[in-house]
Amino acid sequence: MSDAGAPADRLLVVDLAARAPAWTLPDRVAAALREACPAGWRLHVVAAPTVSDGDGSDRPSDETLSVIGEAEAYVGFGLPRTLLAAAPRLKWVHSAAAGVASLLHPELRERGIVLTNSAGVHAQPSAEYARGGILHFLRGFDVAVRRQAQADWDREPFVGAGHTARELDECRALVVGAGGIGGTIARVLAVHGVRCTGIRRRPELGAPEGFVAVLGPDGVDEALPDADILVLSAPLTSGTRALITAERLDRLPAGAIVVNVGRGALLDEEALAKRLASGKLRGAVLDVFHTEPLPAASPLWGLERALVTPHVSGVSPRRFWDRQLALIVENWRRHRAGEPMRNVVDQDAGY
Numbered sequence: 250m251s252d253a254g255a256p257a258d259r260l261l262v263v264d265l266a267a268r269a270p271a272w273t274l275p276d277r278v279a280a281a282l283r284e285a286c287p288a289g290w291r292l293h294v295v296a297a298p299t300v301s302d303g304d305g306s307d308r309p310s311d312e313t314l315s316v317i318g319e320a321e322a323y324v325g326f327g328l329p330r331t332l333l334a335a336a337p338r339l340k341w342v343h344s345a346a347a348g349v350a351s352l353l354h355p356e357l358r359e360r361g362i363v364l365t366n367s368a369g370v371h372a373q374p375s376a377e378y379a380r381g382g383i384l385h386f387l388r389g390f391d392v393a394v395r396r397q398a399q400a401d402w403d404r405e406p407f408v409g410a411g412h413t414a415r416e417l418d419e420c421r422a423l424v425v426g427a428g429g430i431g432g433t434i435a436r437v438l439a440v441h442g443v444r445c446t447g448i449r450r451r452p453e454l455g456a457p458e459g460f461v462a463v464l465g466p467d468g469v470d471e472a473l474p475d476a477d478i479l480v481l482s483a484p485l486t487s488g489t490r491a492l493i494t495a496e497r498l499d500r501l502p503a504g505a506i507v508v509n510v511g512r513g514a515l516l517d518e519e520a521l522a523k524r525l526a527s528g529k530l531r532g533a534v535l536d537v538f539h540t541e542p543l544p545a546a547s548p549l550w551g552l553e554r555a556l557v558t559p560h561v562s563g564v565s566p567r568r569f570w571d572r573q574l575a576l577i578v579e580n581w582r583r584h585r586a587g588e589p590m591r592n593v594v595d596q597d598a599g600y
């Protein structure tokens with residue numbers, strides 16, 4: 250699928266035919282990319298299916314491999330190493346996923362290839378997911394769903410001695426990762442009166458809107474005892490892996506709610522399951538896991554206080570593609586103009 254017009258010796262390969270319909274490149278977006286293709290460029294929109302899960306695909310299709318040798322720019326879900334090896338002319342790679350932990354091949358830096366990601370693109374649906382999950386436990390919907398399945402008009406859990414209902418504006422949240430997703434979660438929660446503290450790698454850059462304060466990673470321990478809600482929305486890097494240990498979970502106040510929309514390896518899942526089972530924590534809203542799919546043997550499946558979703562908090566098919574299209578077209582323009590691009594991955598920091 251090459252656009253007409255000569256000479257066109259610069260090639261952008263767009264490899265976004267995800268198997269999952271919610272993530273597959275819509276015709277309207279492919280048409281808009283063709284429309285945006287400038288003189289001197291060709292566009293190849295790969296028809297072969299690819300994988301959009303997690304950090305994206307780890308194996309390129311035969312079709313992608315057959316054209317990548319000519320490509321100056323590549324847009325896909327992730328960046329398989331074999332693809333990089335087959336692409337000697339590559340100068341810019343964009344991942345339609347936000348997580349890049351498995352894309353940081355040393356060859357990128359050695360060859361001076363710019364890597365951009367989709368940080369922030371999933372922020373709004375992730376924030377709506379977090380708000381919904383938090384309210385699920387604050388309002389006792391978890392209890393209501395179980396009682397309804399048994400046709401049981403039991404008010405005791407709501408009004409008896411074990412009642413746990415709280416309003417959002419009674420709560421304080423600690424949001425670990427104050428970027429696109431964490432910042433939007435803070436703004437959404439702040440509207441409801443939640444006092445949000447953020448943890449970011451570079452606290453010297455200040456507190457984004459929605460936060461009453463931000464701390465650096467070394468502020469986690471002091472902040473946890475005040476966190477009625479702990480949200481994990483950081484990327485997986487050497488600085489965040491296993492950040493929330495059993496000891497840190499024990500610093501949370503009794504009845505706290507944990508939300509993880511970042512990556513499973515940010516927290517000790519087994520320790521979390523134990524604290525949910527014992528009733529120390531009110532609930533956990535979990536979209537990401539150490540192993541995905543979450544194994545059938547995981548205790549999290551059976552826990553009344555765990556709300557488990559299969560890595561779908563960022564799903565928002567229409568808006569995702571509106572934002573993605575704008576980002577790709579703008580970065581394509583900046584690449585041609587030699588201007589600094591948006592969402593450049595800091596390969597030292599790992600996100």
Ligand SMILES: NC(=O)c1ccc[n+]([C@@H]2O[C@H](COP(=O)([O-])OP(=O)(O)OC[C@H]3O[C@@H](n4cnc5c(N)ncnc54)[C@H](OP(=O)(O)O)[C@@H]3O)[C@@H](O)[C@H]2O)c1
Pocket residue numbers: 347348349367368369370371372375425426427428429430431448449450451452454465466482483484485486488489510511512536537560561562563564600
């Ligand atoms: N569940 C899903 O479907 C889904 C969808 C999209 C993304 N994600 C995950 O969410 C992550 C964040 O996405 P995003 O769009 O919000 O990315 P982002 O805009 O790049 O934000 C990342 C944030 O994490 C902070 N951070 C980095 N290292 C840290 C550390 N050691 N301790 C504490 N905070 C640290 C950054 O600090 P600075 O602001 O100081 O740089 C920044 O605030 C992605 O990397 C991905 O793993 C999940």
